Amino acid sequence: MSDIADASLAYEGTKRIEWADRSMPVLRQIRERFAVDRPLDGLKIAACMHVTTETANLIRTLQAGGASVALAASNPLSTQDDTAAALAHEYGAEVFARSGIDREGYYRHIHQALETGPDLVLDDGCDLVNTLHTDRSDLIGTVKGGCEETTTGVIRLHQMALEGALRFPMVAVNDTDTKHMFDNRYGTGQSTLDGIIRATNTLLAGKTVVIAGFGYCGRGLAERARGLGARVVVTEIDPVKALDAALQGFGVEPMAEAAAHGDVFITVTGNRDVVTAEHFAVMKDGAILANSGHFDVEIDVRGLGDLAVEVHRDSRPLADEYVLSDGRRLVLLAEGRLVNLTAAEGHPAAVMDMSFADQALTCAWLAKEHQNLEPALHDVPKEIDTEVAGLKLASMAIGIDTLTPDQEEYLHSWRIGS
Known part of the structure; x- marks a missing residue:
């Protein structure tokens, strides 16, 4: 059962989510693909993220891939109550988020999201993963892996990994080029x-x-x-x-x-x-x-x-x-x-398009590859980063050059000189 401020805000939230979606063509393409391929079929995902219209479109994409999603807010002051209402009442997610909630309520919401027994986790600052390892270690056995979106969270995860405390694979989505070069810099x-x-x-x-x-x-x-x-x-x-x-x-x-x-x-x-x-x-x-x-x-x-x-x-x-x-x-x-x-609305949807495309594709990759990954902090596969950049360029009607066979051979051979 969701815990939100006002269900009557769902209509307004839905309109704003759809507005943001118009500026997120890459994520929209991935959502359409997920609806066919269902790479997350039957999986439960617990997320601790900013409850914004852009995040809502990521949640919709994960759901299209077959996942059920429970979302807690990663910052009480960034929570958009109309977005939370729309996610809970129009899009079928479990949402535990109220704007301005106190510290006790913040952690109660994280616990409520975790009580769904997630297979995958998405974090924005490492508070959810930290809570799993400290207060809810009984749930770790079902977790296949997760993603971290922020520099702060990656710093904390690096330390956990160094100390041997991290008990399942986490992927540093923050460190992909299409995240930190654009989300962090331009967003x-x-x-x-x-x-x-x-x-x-x-x-x-x-x-x-x-x-x-x-x-x-x-x-x-x-x-x-x-x-x-x-x-x-x-x-x-x-x-x-x-x-x-x-x-x-x-x-x-x-x-x-x-x-x-x-x-x-x-x-x-x-x-x-x-x-x-x-x-x-x-x-x-x-x-x-x-x-x-x-x-x-x-x-x-x-x-x-x-x-x-x-x-x-x-x-x-x-x-x-x-x-x-x-x-x-x-x-x-x-x-x-x-x-x-x-004090504002966070990053423009157009830049979150790439960050959340990274998240969605990495979740699908984790669902497939988690058994081959050690409990450590991993990089996003390069091909995901490249795919997201290519999709973004295409959505902007921008073309780039491709290598000729001779150029490919030159780059991959040490025998060819000047």
């Missing part, structure tokens, strides 16, 4: 700035935007912030990424220096305590704090609360002003949670 880049602008109505042109982390998400943010006229400063712990940022013309500084002159701070590191009390102490009046890393640990929200003498909740929707003892105001967006999914 996060656009949707994060969209969320900041919606929440604050600030003009980014002329502002100093400080971006913590220069992975694919940070690169996308930096490119787009510069395109809107901002001065961009990058903070990094990796010398190679810092050098890359510098050679692309971005400023590179430690956070302790950038904190004093930044106007907007955006964290995308996958780590905790990136912006802390020492940084709050020197920030400008009116500085904006936003997080686009998966969990709400990158900005020290508790430390900010300890420094504040008062907090003006929702000065604007999802923008809280923390007033410090010297009168300075720091503006925290979306309670330090994912600003792009909380």
Whole structure:
């Protein structure tokens, strides 16, 4: 039995899901193929993901392949209640998601999804897999494998694998080129700035935007912030990424220096305590704090609360002003949670088309190949990545060259010289 906020929202949710589907031609083609081939026939899937219209179209695709799906939300503030209602009442999924639910309810929903006894799991941050290994290890025996969608989740899974704790094969969907090169860079880049602008109505042109982390998400943010006229400063712990940022013309500084002159701070590191009390102490009046890393640990929200003498909740929707003892105001967006999914609508459907196509095809591959995989973290097969890219190009009416037989021979022979 699903646990959603309001079943009467199903009609609105269905309209929005169908709208998103129009921008997801690759996933739609895979859904049509799955309906014929039924690669997931009879399998149960438990997913912990953002409950958005794009995710709904992934769930529809898995169902077309023959799976039954139970979905819990991976972030209470990103849950779209109309989407949850539509999935439960129009598309026949079990959905455990309510916008704004507390931490206890969040984990209760994960447990409810797991109680369906899944054969495959889909995770977005590793909380579902972590819960399986800690609180519900009795269910692990039926799990054939799973997929992880985020950088944060992959980091956690790598550690589990290193410690020998991972008990079934997981696939790092996040690490495919058609996911991190496009979803992370173009999706996060656009949707994060969209969320900041919606929440604050600030003009980014002329502002100093400080971006913590220069992975694919940070690169996308930096490119787009510069395109809107901002001065961009990058903070990094990796010398190679810092050098890359510098050679692309971005400023590179430690956070302790950038904190004093930044106007907007955006964290995308996958780590905790990136912006802390020492940084709050020197920030400008009116500085904006936003997080686009998966969990709400990158900005020290508790430390900010300890420094504040008062907090003006929702000065604007999802923008809280923390007033410090010297009168300075720091503006925290979306309670330090994912600003792009909380203050905006997350990635555009067109970019999630590729990420969720990767997910769907990887699920089908796992269903077939799980017996040949060790309990470890695996890469998505290259042919899946290539297929998704090819389908996306075709949907955009873009053609590319192919190798001639002579070129193929040249690339595969060491005997042919100049």
